Amino acid sequence: MSEMLDLADKMFGALVLGNVAVLDKIYHTDVKIWHNWDNAEQSREDNLRILSGIPTRYDEFHYDNPRCTVLEDGFLRQHVIRATIGDKTVNVPTIFRVFVDSGKVRRIEEYLDAGQLRKVFA
Template sequence: MLDTVQTEAIANRFFAAVEAGDLDAVVAMYAPDVRIWHSRDEADTDIEQSKELLQLFFSRVSNRRYEVVRRHVFDGGFVQEHVTHGTMADGSAMRLPVCFLCHLDATGRITRIAEYLDSSKSPLRGVVQHQAAAL
């Protein structure tokens, strides 16, 4: 079982990798059978689909930064409220409040993510999961 310090470190490492646009570092944190769910499309995705969406997010949003509002560690993961900030391709500012639920296995690998957000503010608004690779 992971302790609070270990879980906090995993959370910090995950969000730092996303901020940096380091797809390999993000994927390395996933368990092989990870499932990622997003409220914007209510789709359960696997690693390959997650990589497609992350690449699309990285291409559409620069200067990514997570403002952590609060984080609660529980046995087997954490839940975090944060605001995702960034710059859209047209130069406009993005501000996206998110609730992020993350489950971890005993080794600290991510087994499940559920991400809740207002889809009208999402830089991936209108993207259906199976269309992500084509965009």
Template sequence: MSPQDHLALAERFISALEAGDVEAVRGVYAPDAKLWHNNDEIEQTVDQNLRVLAWLIHALPERRYRILRREILADGFMQQHVLEGVLADGQPFAMPACVVVQAKDGRIIRLDEYLDPAAGAPLAAQARRAKTVSAAP
């Protein structure tokens, strides 16, 4: 893949995430892609990752990725960004993160994501509140 191919893949990936288009994200991933996060050190499959993404779309329906830095690598790209949105209670949400992506044949084959779980705490708390409310009689 050329540097332009890696850049186009990064753009397709972020556009699909911002649009909340789970199937478009699936199309960006290779079927056997592995997705890892530093906060739990678990390597996810595509289906596992897309379930988390579906939850994120529901929990943060208005979101955007403010790109701080993107570097093309020989086998993919590195991107530093801030996921921004508004929580259900109206509070602004921002979570800095960095992803290192390996690509082959125009698709992501591995994604390593680095984030501070404390920054995601307000989003997780919102999800717990919603779960408690929906379980109430």
């Protein structure tokens, strides 16, 4: 159980920093990332490219109120994305369902209202 929580902490620590080197090590080579707002699966390469830009897109970006539940095949992570650009800040409740296989992330399903981000940062 603690290994799964350690993996979750490692993953979300890397996400906040846009640290794709860490994500590269914990993602399976064929990982898929699905988002509810576009109902599309993202490839590993596309995901890493987009995540690498987090530090340059936002003045501040972090996850508030994290709650992680270990599941038999991975974990469920709930948090609130807090992102700031200039004087605009948004708080977006989010859920990640992460499937883990052999200690590596095999699939991510991300649920959030992306419209909140676009509304504030348009």
